[in-house]
Amino acid sequence: MNHSKLSTSFYQQNDVVQIAKDLLGKKLCTNINNEFTSGIIVETEAYRAPEDPASHAFNNRFTPRTKAFYELGGISYVYLIYGVYKLFNVITNVEGIPHAVLIRAIEPVDGIDIMLKRRNLKHVKRNLTGGPGLSSMALGIELEHNYESLQEDLIWIEDALKVDDSEIIASARVGLGKSVPEPYYSMPWRFRIKDNPFTSPAK
Incomplete structure (x- = not known):
């Protein structure tokens, strides 16, 4: 397949917050079981370990689950939440920096x-893909798709429109729980395309 995939250098930049903003408007694609699906990324959140207590890799936590964080940017990190939803993340930065x-x-x-x-x-409405678990389900992303290279033809992100800063809403991340202390609880590291009907509900 010949796609305009985002390069590995895009994922290996050092500012995960900027990458989270820059991913808005890009096209997330899957070709799982020979079924091609895609969608424009309209909402993201940045996680900047080791200092970010909201990250699974806080304080450089290294477990079989968090191992993907320490690889070169440009692979997937998929994990299970509430025993039901598989959440799809993009690993960024260079080897050893868990963003x-x-x-x-x-x-x-x-x-x-x-x-x-x-x-x-x-019918197509917000609850088709308007949340991280819903997006993964619609795209066919499962736990087995953890650690996948985004340069292959299973899961990848294509370059697309650049979203102007004036069209981006920055706010606090969702569902962190009160155990995450300030300033990280309120860090404006959640980014949404303004007025897009598929973004998940406001806090």
Whole structure:
């Protein structure tokens, strides 16, 4: 397949917060079980370990689960939440620096019929892809897709429109829990495209 995939150098930049903003408007694609689906990324969150207590790699925590954080940027990190939802993240920066961007919502583009079937829905509305677990489900992303290179033809992100800063809403991240202390609890590291109907609900 010949796609305009984002280069490895994009993921290996050192500012994960800027990468989270720059991913807005890009096209997240999957070709899982020979079914092609895609959507425009409309919401992201940045996680900047080791100092960020909201990150799974806080204080350089290294476990079988967090191992992906320490690889070169440009691979996937998929984890399970509430025993149901698989959340898709992009690992960034260079080897040994555990940064990641959570993809929180996409606007469906290709393979919408496949997405509807995966989500057991009849019509396109916000709850098709308007949340990180919903997006993964619609795109066919499972736990087995942890640690995948984003340069291959299974899961990748294509370059697309650059979203102007005036169209981006920055706010605090979602669902961190009160155990995350300030200033990190309120860091404006969640980014949404203004007025997009697929972004997850405001806090």
